[in-house]
Amino acid sequence: MTSQQQYGTELGRFLRARRARVTPGQAGLPAGAGLRRTPGLRREELAMLAGISIDYYIRLERGKETRPSPSVVESLSRALLLEPDEAEHLRTLAAVAARTVPEPPAAPSRTVRPGVKLLLENLRPAPAYVVSRTNDLLAANPAGLRLLAGIEEWPAKDRNIARFVFLHPAAHSLFADWDAQVRGCVAHLRALAGTDPDAPDLTRLVGELLLKSPEFARLWKRYDVKNRSYGTKSFHHPEVGDLTLGYQSLQLEGTPGHHLLAYSAEPGTPDHDAIALLDLLGHHPASTDPSRPPA
Template identity: 40%
Template sequence: MGDRKQVQTDIRRQIREFLTTRRARLTPEQAGLPVYGGNRRVKGLRREEVATLAGISVEYYIRLERGDAAGVSEGVLEGINHALQLNEAERAHLSDLVRACGDNRPLKLVSARPSLRPPVQRIIDSMTTTAAVVHNGRLDVLGANALGRALYEPMYADPTRPVNTARFAFLDPQARTFWRDWERIAADSANLLRAEAGRNPCDHDLTELIGELSTRSEDFRVRWARADVRIHTSGVKRVRHPVVGDLELPYESTPLLADPGQILLMYTAEPDTPSADALRLLASWAASQPSWDGA
């Protein structure tokens, strides 16, 4: 059993940070509100302006922004979503926080690190020209095929297990060379962890990871304070690999529905490009290495 009071305190803090930062980023002009003369003393919208846009009382909104969100209706949530112009990831995050705030069931701290089921490992092993990696919401790498393991080779240099992409991004000096667009990767990592903290506020390992990164990395603290969230779907990763050089790899991610919390990430290369040649070379190099533990 865990400390329900401490978890609820953390959830209320997350709600406060999230709503405050969303309100601060939105100007009256963006919200379609009239702007009168004089200097505004607050950055972004005032609480009363958000309340008006959401169709609720100022007192009620102030209570919500302080983190007292138990029992908030879907209608009120939709009003706040509209008022703050939240995107899909932000709407889901706020909904997760509100749901967690109202959860009074006996608390069980989540700490187990799930392993990859053998059928999943066999499936990704069959992807010989695709780098495949499975991670969880904490960004722990749970498994990979040979090409995925080779792609993530610099992360495995740290003996800490499980391999964790956020820990690598913020605590390993190699990360700024490996990720050619490190700033974006760093922001994405913090945003994904923030979203996971809303989904699973009782995850002890996640709490420890966030504490470690906050203590050891100013770069993480700055990005965490923004309270941004992100949904990991698709894009392009730009890598400078120590074995094969520069790679630009389109990727797709998909949740493994039979294994809640596990996400399959697949990297490919555009045909007839230098990245495709480099990925084939990396596959050859991976085949020449001793047998690897996927995690």
């Protein structure tokens, strides 16, 4: 299989996964008589809704057609009822598939610039950390590391947010909405896999999680893609109690793939007192028992 066919196949996988998620009723079509063999739209139904031939659509799903026009991509987005992040992902997949020779994946850097480390320090007591494109935890201020209760007991090379969420025994009770947290992690990795499926850092992490976490494997098959760079998160923290923090993710210029994620709380509130305590605790050994990733 050529590189172009492989990227085309990734486009086809996304189309198949999203087609299975749309019911005829959602698309404004009658359910029809008899038992449906597919859980969502049939190929011919989606082709009709998008205004393209069934043969052309089948070629898209099978990776034999890798150059859909922008108008076809937009028609498919509307027919599949895609959310904005999903529609953008489809456009990206189509653009990557159309390349005659896909660009080789750049080797990711794990080096955090001194100026960024100083920024982490200046953000104290607000928790903040720097992650790679696959959510490796590359640097953190005291509260940022302590907020992810238990991750500090892992060796630095094993500290990854997705690995922590799915494999650390304390993660399920730490996040007030663990389901939303894990869906977000998978959706982020899915979006990255769509545009850079052969990246060694990504394939290693996804392979590990598919092997060790049935929940990750189940969510991976759904092919959800979403980018969320701000919002709120609630925690049941074992040392400072319940807290709800705003967060903002910022892309760091000069180091591809690096993002800074900072949390905040209104001064004078119990949540702000909690992050100030986390900052103090971050200078002391953790009170929890060491827990390494499962072998």
